[in-house]
Amino acid sequence: MLKLSGLNGEQNIINHPHDSGQESLSDKRSGRIAVALGSNLGDSRKILEAAIAQLSFIPTMQLEATSNWYITKAVGPPQPDYINGCVILQVDMTPQLLLETLLATEQQFGRVRQERWGPRSLDLDLLLYDQVILDTPTLQIPHPRMRERAFVLVPLAEIAPDWIEPVSGYTIKQLVKDVDCSDVHLLKSNSSHYQ
Ligand SMILES: Nc1ncnc2c1ncn2[C@@H]1O[C@H](COP(=O)(O)OP(=O)(O)OP(=O)(O)O)[C@@H](O)[C@H]1O
Numbered sequence: 001m002l003k004l005s006g007l008n009g010e011q012n013i014i015n016h017p018h019d020s021g022q023e024s025l026s027d028k029r030s031g032r033i034a035v036a037l038g039s040n041l042g043d044s045r046k047i048l049e050a051a052i053a054q055l056s057f058i059p060t061m062q063l064e065a066t067s068n069w070y071i072t073k074a075v076g077p078p079q080p081d082y083i084n085g086c087v088i089l090q091v092d093m094t095p096q097l098l099l100e101t102l103l104a105t106e107q108q109f110g111r112v113r114q115e116r117w118g119p120r121s122l123d124l125d126l127l128l129y130d131q132v133i134l135d136t137p138t139l140q141i142p143h144p145r146m147r148e149r150a151f152v153l154v155p156l157a158e159i160a161p162d163w164i165e166p167v168s169g170y171t172i173k174q175l176v177k178d179v180d181c182s183d184v185h186l187l188k189s190n191s192s193h194y195q
């Protein structure tokens with residue numbers, strides 16, 4: 001495992017696949033995270049807002065910002081459009097516990113795992129945890145596909161434009177300029193209870 005000093009003076013953690021991962025997973029205990037939310041099954045808007053409310057009730061997670069909601073064309077097999085958005089939270093949790101919490105919340109809202117990139121009632125992806133870089137079999141931070149996904153970058157750029165994605169070294173507002181955003185449309189009546 002290699003530890004580097006982050007761009008903001010924080011600790012970066014690079015975990016090579018042959019490392020056990022145990023030390024780094026317990027290393028990071030608090031910080032700021034970005035989470036992507038998506039849904040294209042059921043009452044998506046209601047599910048997404050209920051999921052944010054549920055995460056906010058967890059004492060070790062404080063909601064800092066929520067993006068607007070967007071209607072986005074599905075990437076992957078043919079399926080209905082998604083509603084997507086992002087949140088920023090301040091957390092006192094390890095990366096592993098965060099992943100478990102997000103997966104448990106997906107389950108609670110009826111997520112059934114079927115085909116890869118198939119339709120789902122709730123998808124929660126851990127995008128960023130400060131400047132951490134983590135690569136284990138079950139968890140990668142930053143989320144490995146976030147840099148190519150307009151449905152992630154557009155909402156994230158609203159609430160965290162200057163956050164540096166530590167693998168590329170680019171800010172979110174720089175990354176969003178490099179993706180095709182034509183299939184990402186602001187949802188009308190976006191008022192949220194959580195902003
Ligand atoms: N940063 C991360 N956030 C969420 N899950 C992750 C992350 N890194 C690795 N995973 C792993 O990915 C697994 C599959 O996640 P999921 O079924 O949501 O994938 P997907 O949404 O179909 O595809 P994608 O990963 O491209 O968004 C999870 O069980 C988890 O172990």
Ligand SMILES: Nc1nc2c(c(=O)[nH]1)N=C(CO)CN2
Binds near residue numbers: 076081117151
């Ligand atoms: N538009 C859109 N497409 C997707 C999404 C998503 O959230 N939005 N999630 C996927 C699996 O993570 C696959 N495809």
